[in-house]
Amino acid sequence: ExxxxxxxxxxxxxxxxxxxxxxxxxxxxxxxxxxxxxxxxxxxxxxxxxxxxxxxxxxxxxxAEFVFPEDILNEIKAVPEAWKHYQDLTLPYRRIRIAYIDAARDRPEEFRKRLDNFISVTSKGRIIGGYGGIDKYYN
Incomplete structure (x- = not known):
């Protein structure tokens, strides 16, 4: 690397x-x-x-400690199936995906799109695939 x-x-x-x-x-x-x-x-x-x-x-x-934004967590919690599956996800995966959502905070439409996609995929018990082999670090 x-x-x-x-x-x-x-x-x-x-x-x-x-x-x-x-x-x-x-x-x-x-x-x-x-x-x-x-x-x-x-x-x-x-x-x-x-x-x-x-x-x-x-x-x-x-x-450095990663701080999960409360507003994003609250949106996930609002969808019981998403929250249930979210809690089973590995910490590295959660940090990567939540940071990706949060990075679009200054672009409200993109922020909403990323958050909605994450909630949709997570509520189905699936994960979002990575790029460049990042999936290896999801564990």
């Missing part, structure tokens, strides 16, 4: 019919980490995989 060394990868681009290319670059100092990357860092740290020179720069992210 590039994060172990303080690097970040870009989206894969198609090079030709059979090859893709992905650029890796050092993270810019002060650039924000997505919740998905924070969960990756938590997992990588638990496995002892983060380079010792990088760990001091990410330990604050790894140890």
């Amino acid at each position: 590039a994060l172990c060394f303080g690097w970040i990868d870009s989206t894969a681009k198609r090079l030709d019919d059979t090859h893709q290319i992905r650029r890796f670059t050092p993270r810019r100092e002060g650039s924000p980490h997505s919740r998905a990357n924070i969960e990756r860092l938590i997992w990588l740290d638990s496995e002892g995989l983060i380079h010792p020179k990088v760990r001091p720069s990410v330990i604050g992210l790894i140890e």
Whole structure:
């Protein structure tokens, strides 16, 4: 994982019919980490995989408590089936999905769309699939 060394990868681009290319670059100092990357860092740290020179720069992210917004939790609680299944979800999955919803707070229509989708999927006892292999960190 590039994060172990303080690097970040870009989206894969198609090079030709059979090859893709992905650029890796050092993270810019002060650039924000997505919740998905924070969960990756938590997992990588638990496995002892983060380079010792990088760990001091990410330990604050790894140890920071995630605060679940009450308004989002209340909306989930308002749908009994969603709340029942929500409580069975892993903590990393909940943090990733709730952070994704919360990130759209300044765009009310998008916020509502994300929250409604999460509640709909969760009430059916399903999870929203990830991208870039993030599902591995849902456990």
